[in-house]
Amino acid sequence: MANPKAVVLLSGGLDSSTVLAIAKDQGFDCLTLSFDYGQKQRAELDASEKISKAFGAIGHHLLALDVTLFQHSALTDTSIDVPDFAENDQEEIPVTYVPARNTIFLSMALAMAESVGANDIFFGANIVDYSGYPDCRPEYIEAYEKMANLATKAAALGQKMHIHAPLVNLDKTAIIARGLALGVDYSQTVSCYRADDQGRACGYCDSCTFRKKGFADLGVQDPTRYQ
């Protein structure tokens, strides 16, 4: 019998690359889905393609999204600088928040899943490092799954859709440990919000800071390529 198919949202960063490894390890044939939404760090798009191949995904899709929707985020708006890491108030929503991003990404994944007959979608939502992003919380993910199971023809015909967020409660150290055990080559992944076009990291943004600390806390060498 063929393996079940899954759609995996893959940004090319540490988290989503680990998620791809987990989905593969769980026996899924994976289709990876990346988005060009005008993000300043373009190197993650190349990274996602390489990582998709490295994990033997059965297909990789890069979808362009109109950037005019994603205003007022430091990840897309060239008039807002991505800040260095600061200990944020946990209640505060970071300037790197992109309006409804995960909702749009999951909705595209849902369409793709239904088109290819997949009942499983994987994504790298995580609340430990990203507690300020509303669309990374477990209650959001549950609400999304409930909505998805009312939205599609597949669901109406009894094919339940599962939204998997296997990292949601893991800290960076645990994520890295899991990925290393599954063979993820983290030197290929690009997490930095200010990566250069070779995919080399700045070392100082929120994303770099969490990642660096993860390797340090785990006591393994940080394979990240820095600028």
Add this chain to the structure above:
Amino acid sequence: MANPKAVVLLSGGLDSSTVLAIAKDQGFDCLTLSFDYGQKQRAELDASEKISKAFGAIGHHLLALDVTLFQHSALTDTSIDVPDFAENDQEEIPVTYVPARNTIFLSMALAMAESVGANDIFFGANIVDYSGYPDCRPEYIEAYEKMANLATKAAALGQKMHIHAPLVNLDKTAIIARGLALGVDYSQTVSCYRADDQGRACGYCDSCTFRKKGFADLGVQDPTRYQ
């Protein structure tokens, strides 16, 4: 005080044009959002722009969506013919169903709403004529609204998002009566799944059949331009 803003999903058809008129009548400043998802009937895109202007929308956006996602629907796949109307089993999902379409459209509208500070999204879901589309049912719309209110920064900060589907339980006759009372010029709207490039309708697809019957049952002249 300025009017509140609303994002209105506008396909250029009879239903969504009526929804725009309703949103305007409720006192909203409307931003209209249309999608080019590779639909065969291109004339509806021109129609949506005209209708948006006619109702004084404060902005009209046409967003391109990658068509590779929307496979296996007669509305986008040139290898599947749009059928003439047939009395479908109410349980059956039509071949014109597009995977996760409303979920994607609403998610784009959600991003736009958050970007512009709107707390209201209007769309033309209707279960009377489209009982076979899972993503037109009230329970789907409720689940979407619940998810949306967990998804965004605006919601996390207490700005509740409302998803309005004012046509959901109206039949075509009631929709047309409502729109005529609000000044909708239905000769400008394009509902046909097989419209030609002047926006003239075939008269025989599901969409034409429902529309034609609506005007007939209301006892008003059908202003639709036919091929």
